[in-house]
Amino acid sequence: MTSPPLRQCNWSDAQLVNAVRSSTNWRGVMRELGLNATSAGAIRIVRRHVARLGLDTSHFRGKRKWSDVQLKRAVSESQSWDEVLDALGLAVNGGGMRTHVKSHAIRLGLGFDHLEADAAVVDVPCPGKPDLKHLREAGASIAAAWFTLCGNSVLFPIEPAIYDLVVSIQDRLCRVQVKTTTHYSKNGWMITVGRRPYSIRKDAPLIPYDPDLIDCFFMVDGDLNMYLIPSRVIAGRVSILLRTYARYVVGNASGLLGADGAKGCSG
Structure with a gap:
């Protein structure tokens, strides 16, 4: 498909070259040529002529205080993003400015792997190592x-309920109570499946769950077998x-404790 013919213009190619060279944005070019700087149609015509002449507009910066040329130089001469921002006269802690500059560098196709090297040495907070002492707190998440x-x-119920989870299984809502154990007896893993009513003191005897209120139990033992x-x-x-x-065993989550020989974090 051929492009529509360019309109007759009131400026010469030489004037357009000078206007582009001396301006930092398209509206500046329009003003240099004595044209309406807010006319989208007129700007499109000027852009087409600039493309026809193959003029360089990399120094245009719009509302930015830096041009593409300045960004290219800053990226090539810097060793970190902080140095890039400083070279462009921008605040290192200027909110989302780093993201804005980095996004612009990506659009320009600039290589900046050398700026990312400093991120590799940043310490990551250590979450610790998985431990069965946290199994009770992790039970519902493992089940989910x-x-x-x-x-x-x-x-997950947003208010206290007799069940821990509600699971949609084959178009049916199932109420699930999650139980865990780290109590190993001479006969194997023992687990408590009773409860104490909320209104009774904590040392009160356990009572069974009403099977009409709970559909199934999801249990995790100390070997992380799941039932x-x-x-x-x-x-x-x-x-x-x-x-x-x-x-009733449905799987094992022991991989959560870490693979043999895996390196733990320090800290």
């Missing part, structure tokens, strides 16, 4: 991750030996 990986939607047990299977119990429910 497993259900999600199975393709189910997981909801999914229907509530009616353990109805009436407040404590169980998990090895007798091996048929």
